[in-house]
Amino acid sequence: MKQKILIADDSEMNRSILADMLGDEYEILEAEDGVEAVGILQKYETSISLLLLDIVMPNMDGFEVLIMMNKHKWIDEIPVIMISSESAPAHVERAYGLGIADFISRPFDALIVHRRVVNTILLYAKQKKLVGLVADQMYQKERQASMMVDILGHIVEFRNGESGRHVFHIRKLTELLLEYMIHHNIRPDLADLDVSLICTASALHDIGKIVIPDEVLNKPGRLTDEEFTIMKNHTLVGAKMLNELPFYQDEPLIRAAYEICRWHHERYDGRGYPDGLKGDEIPISAQIVALADVYDALTSERVYKKAYSHEKSIQMIVNGECGQFNPVLLDCLVDIADTLEKEMHDNDENTEPHINKDEMRNVAEEMFNREELTASERTLQLLELERMKYSFFADMSEEVQFEYTVSPPMVMLFALGAKKLGLNEIILDPLKDETVLAMSGPEGYKALSDALRSTTPEQPIVKHDQEIWIDGEKRWMRIIARAMWSQEEPPRYTGTIGKVIDIHDDRVKLDTLRQMASHDALTGLFNRRYAESRIKERMEARPDGRFALVIFDLDHFKDANDNYGHIFGDQVLSFMAEKLRLCIRGGDIAARVGGDEFLIFLEYKLDVETVIQRIFDSLIGQYEDFRISVSMGIAKTQEIGTEYEELFHAADQALYTVKRSGRGRYCFYDESMRDMLSVISSIDNDDDEETDSDKETDNNGKAAEDEADKEGEQ
Amino acid sequence: MTLKECYAALEGDYDSVIGRLRTERMVQKFVLKFLNDKSFDLLVTSLDEKNYEEAFRAAHTIKGVCQNLSFTKLYESSNNLTEVLRSDYSPEVEGLFEQVKADYQQTVDAIQVLQATS
DSSP: OOOEEEEEOSOHHHHHHHHHHHTTTSEEEEESSHHHHHHHHHHHGGGEEEEEEOSOOSSSOHHHHHHHHHHTTHHHHSOEEEEESOOOHHHHHHHHHTTOSEEEESSOOHHHHHHHHHHHHHHHHHHHHHHHHHHHHHHHHHHHHHHHHHHHHHHHHHHHTOOTHHHHHHHHHHHHHHHHHHHTTSSGGGTTOOHHHHHHHHTTTTGGGGGSOHHHHTOSSOOOHHHHHHHHHHHHHHHHHHHTOSSOTTOHHHHHHHHHHHHTTOOTTSOOSSSOOOGGGSOHHHHHHHHHHHHHHHHSOBTTBOOOOHHHHHHHHHTTTTOOOOHHHHHHHHHTHHHHHHHHHHHTSOOSOOOOHHHHHHHHHHHHHOSOOOHHHHHHHHHHHHHHHHHHHHHHTOSEEEEEETTTTEEEEOHHHHHHHTOOSEEESGGGOHHHHTTSOHHHHHHHHHHHHTOOSSSOEEEEEEEEEETTEEEEEEEEEEEEEOSSSSOOEEEEEEEEEEOHHHHHHHHHHHHHHHBOTTTOSEEHHHHHHHHHHHHHHOTTOOEEEEEEEETTHHHHHHHHOHHHHHHHHHHHHHHHHHHSOTTOEEEEEETTEEEEEEEOSSOHHHHHHHHHHHHOEEETTEEEOEEEEEEEHHHHOSOHHHHHHHHHHHHHHHHHTTSSSEEEOOGGGTTOOOSSSSSSOGGGGGGGGGGOOSSSSHHHHHHHHHHHHO | OOHHHHHHHTTOOHHHHHHHHOOHHHHHHHHHHGGGOOHHHHHHHHHHTTOHHHHHHHHHHHHHHHHHHTOHHHHHHHHHHHHHHTTSOOTHHHHHHHHHHHHHHHHHHHHHHHHHHO
16 A cells, blocks of 8 residues: 655646646655645544645644644654745744654755655654564663563572572562652652662662571471571671672662671661661661561461461551561651552562553654754643643533634534534534534524624623434534633634533523423413513514503402312313413413403404404313303404503403403493593502412402402492 | 747747656646636636635636646746736726737737647
């Protein structure tokens, strides 16, 4: 398969000249502007071997492409050769600062372009190989070195008949203790110690035992004083061996090993051997190895003893049954006791010292990249850091966060958000992207975009609720976004940052509450308060419309309650509401005002009377044994005007007139009724009825009607 | 008309282009392609619409192509126009554009003859 080269240049001519030169050996991809180039890079990523990049291009120029490549770290893997007639030093410098491999000025020489392309691709391939090679070599070297030391240490243990694990245990314990102390800053003076050096040196602590005769070294019973003197000598012998090495005398490893060999049997109280050093006269490395040695001796089986448990061993050490140690060290030992037990056990399966291969690779790469950082690289690193923080918080927050730029038109999402919405992390030209459009029609995006564009730099934040398809389900989402305005005058809208929050469950709950607040529980019609606001809205929207407000109530409803009970009364009201719903038109408003009073608000063109007659007729009927008839008052905006309170009052007075004159009919308001009482005792305040509580019946608002009934009968 | 004569007619540098692009076949192929390049049309429309950013890019593209093909005369006039347009509009644009237009015509004329006779 041919390697791929991407050519990004807005001139077709220029692209085809380059394609012609390289097409025989490479597969050529072409992009006619930066946005397309980024799209192709995103698609193919590192399977592109080289990018030939122009600077001046529409939508997104070459520098912006390089910035994107830095952002996504493609620049580390894909070499870029910039070809441009913009050969001003500032341009060239900036391009190199952004990480290009080479810069070719126009007019170019076919042979040179070809040669440089081939060289650059080879160079990058070689460098990648070399990084791997060096890492492998370093890994091997390190591994061999520590193997040699371990073998040496092990020889001694072998003679000693101890398990081969001893050297490894000492190394591990030393490492754990030292790292704990440094990490918790228990001994600030240790900060500069080379932990791995001391650990390696710890393996040599007993090399002096090589000269101790077998019968002393491996004696099962207690040693005699004489034998013990011989035994003690291993510290001095080991130290001497190291000291008399013909070479490496001044190596830090040898110095560390010397200290450990000589003094790992000293005691903190000064009663140890060979030199009787006391307290911190004993080097900390030797103190630690001594502690590690005792712990391992206790937990291992020896010719003269069985193994103690981990807990028992720690307890014995802390109680001072096995020597005297630095109290600080003992505290540390107790602190790491749990880790210690686990590490010792886990690592018994794998005794090879831990060398991290990835770490080696990093070191090797670091060596390749160790150049002075230029200012722009430093800026990019800072940017990268900010991006990292930002992306971390974005991922922690469970919210979908996004960034949108106008030019090039592009949306960027953080990984988690993209996954949640089932979108790519980068979407070019989002309004033409099928996956984006599948989530909501273009109107939704337009509304959001309009809202953002109509913000100001002072108040750039927009809250926008919208239904979005996610996983085949339509859910309410709230988009909180901040429009980005440029610094120039007048400011230009450059893009948006924002987040998307799922508010579906809250929204559904709110809708239910809203339904409950605006509707009458018994009949499901609007309640009075909500009807009022809807009516006001309607009249405001069409000040020149012709509207009529109708109030009616059931004649002799009190009888239904009295004769058949309140449950029956409620059934009658529900029955009425259903009838009402059936006889009004789609745009009309129907509500239960209270008790057995209902309200209708309707718009008409010419003849309102026909409409009223039809409604009136269809409301009359029978519910079981109860004969239904209604009294109805009507007020028209043409006469009263569009003031709701006055309209309501007028309809109410017309209703009162009907009631006085014998019920069972309807009547339009006219001037003669101006001074009438009203059926509904107060125009707009239900609470006033509370004061008349003694007169109230269960179907609230009856008191005034009873009054009217009485008057009507007079 | 030979390619060399064509270069003489459009006042380009034949030796330079052959030196860089190596073969006469290749140079001729791209010279003929120049007739299809839309950059000049784009320059005209964007100047008409007073879109000087777009005009800058169009002039820049013409300049780049001419540089590649060693169309020296058209390169020089389009280069002058590019540099002026780089900082948006200035009154010089009109005159410089006229020069580009004339040179473009001269170039296209020469290439058309080449196309007809080769």
